[in-house]
Amino acid sequence: MQHPATAPADATRAIHHGESYAAETGTVMPPIYATSTFAHGNPGGFDYTRSGNPNFRILEGVLASIEQSAHATVFGSGVSAITAIASTLSQGDLVLCEENLYGCTVRLFEQVFAKFGVRTEWVDFTDSQALTTIDERQPAMVWLESPTNPLLKVIDLEAVCSAARSAGVPVVVDNTFATALVQRPLQLGATLSLTSTTKYINGHSDALGGAVCTDAPEWHGRMVFAQKALGLMPSPFDCWLITRGIKTLPLRLRHQMASAATIADHLAMHPAVNWVRYPHRNDHPQQAVALRQMRGGGAIVTIGIRATREQAYAVCKALRWFTMAESLGGVESLICHPATMTHAAVAADVKEKLGISDGLVRLSIGCEDPEDLIADLDQALALLS
Numbered sequence: 043m044q045h046p047a048t049a050p051a052d053a054t055r056a057i058h059h060g061e062s063y064a065a066e067t068g069t070v071m072p073p074i075y076a077t078s079t080f081a082h083g084n085p086g087g088f089d090y091t092r093s094g095n096p097n098f099r100i101l102e103g104v105l106a107s108i109e110q111s112a113h114a115t116v117f118g119s120g121v122s123a124i125t126a127i128a129s130t131l132s133q134g135d136l137v138l139c140e141e142n143l144y145g146c147t148v149r150l151f152e153q154v155f156a157k158f159g160v161r162t163e164w165v166d167f168t169d170s171q172a173l174t175t176i177d178e179r180q181p182a183m184v185w186l187e188s189p190t191n192p193l194l195k196v197i198d199l200e201a202v203c204s205a206a207r208s209a210g211v212p213v214v215v216d217n218t219f220a221t222a223l224v225q226r227p228l229q230l231g232a233t234l235s236l237t238s239t240t241k242y243i244n245g246h247s248d249a250l251g252g253a254v255c256t257d258a259p260e261w262h263g264r265m266v267f268a269q270k271a272l273g274l275m276p277s278p279f280d281c282w283l284i285t286r287g288i289k290t291l292p293l294r295l296r297h298q299m300a301s302a303a304t305i306a307d308h309l310a311m312h313p314a315v316n317w318v319r320y321p322h323r324n325d326h327p328q329q330a331v332a333l334r335q336m337r338g339g340g341a342i343v344t345i346g347i348r349a350t351r352e353q354a355y356a357v358c359k360a361l362r363w364f365t366m367a368e369s370l371g372g373v374e375s376l377i378c379h380p381a382t383m384t385h386a387a388v389a390a391d392v393k394e395k396l397g398i399s400d401g402l403v404r405l406s407i408g409c410e411d412p413e414d415l416i417a418d419l420d421q422a423l424a425l426l427s
Contacts, residue, residue, distance in 0.1 A: 104285060141167075
């Protein structure tokens with residue numbers, strides 16, 4: 043019987059990974075190929091796990107499917123994926139970066155690649171003037187993140203990518219906060235879509251991983267080269283865990299986004315909260331862009347509370363269902379105080395310029411009941427009254 047040729051929906055793509063490299067056993071879930079080397083001449087063409095492993099290919103196939111991209115390459119962490127892309131730059135190259143990037147991306151550019159002559163300039167890409175900057179500065183690359191960490195700025199990806207394409211400049215979009223289920227940067231014109239698979243893709247806070255998706259064969263070749271030459275590959279076990287985790291991504295994310303929207307609305311009315319940032323709320327500065335390019339508001343809520351650094355820290359520690367920890371996207375809710383955690387190494391004047399104040403708190407909404415999370419936040423915020 044011939045199956046219909048209709049394109050599968052995202053939930054179907056996330057579950058059906060295709061080749062398991064174990065057809066003779068009939069295994070439904072692929073096994074863990076815990077081997078460092080392979081016998082020469084095997085049908086899969088594998089030779090050494092640093093340059094490829096069945097678990098890599100299985101995960102890459104699922105990621106390319108949900109991203110609807112031609113290629114995906116997996117790495118040992120999100121930072122490894124960032125390193126793979128940055129390693130393609132040359133001495134003297136200029137990268138125009140969104141000013142509110144992930145702290146480890148900033149550190150990598152300013153403290154590692156700067157030593158090799160790679161230059162960075164920081165731009166507010168929510169300002170329309172940034173589009174002319176691309177043509178004026180002629181960078182080797184534009185590096186974006188949307189929504190940004192931790193302020194949830196939403197960049198008009200289509201507009202920036204169009205301006206970059208006219209100037210012949212590749213665009214990298216860190217899509218970790220949204221995932222391909224919410225936003226597809228490649229379809230908006232990006233050259234590379236970067237994701238920390240540690241976060242929502244895996245969803246269980248028990249494995250590290252990163253991935254780069256692209257439709258460009260030459261960029262795919264560069265990523266495969268970096269994976270092997272720089273030793274940026276993941277472990278087969280972590281790929282197996284992430285492949286398992288991604289199967290529930292649509293279910294998890296749907297619940298997390300619904301809870302996040304409810305919690306954002308509740309906190310916006312709380313007397314201890316100065317402001318709330320959630321991309322699909324009508325008080326978000328880039329709500330119109332978010333509604334156009336994001337199929338949901340995501341599951342991160344950032345708030346500014348009326349508190350000193352010490353008070354904000356005490357609120358974070360007083361929570362029961364929110365664990366104070368870095369990372370995000372897992373089934374468990376987390377709370378982060380960026381000024382002392384993710385952005386602790388950022389200079390005070392830069393934090394002030396970016397708006398990362400002592401009262402800023404980032405919430406990663408998990409899969410718990412939203413009413414329990416709201417009650418927990420209320421009791422902790424009561425410490426400020």
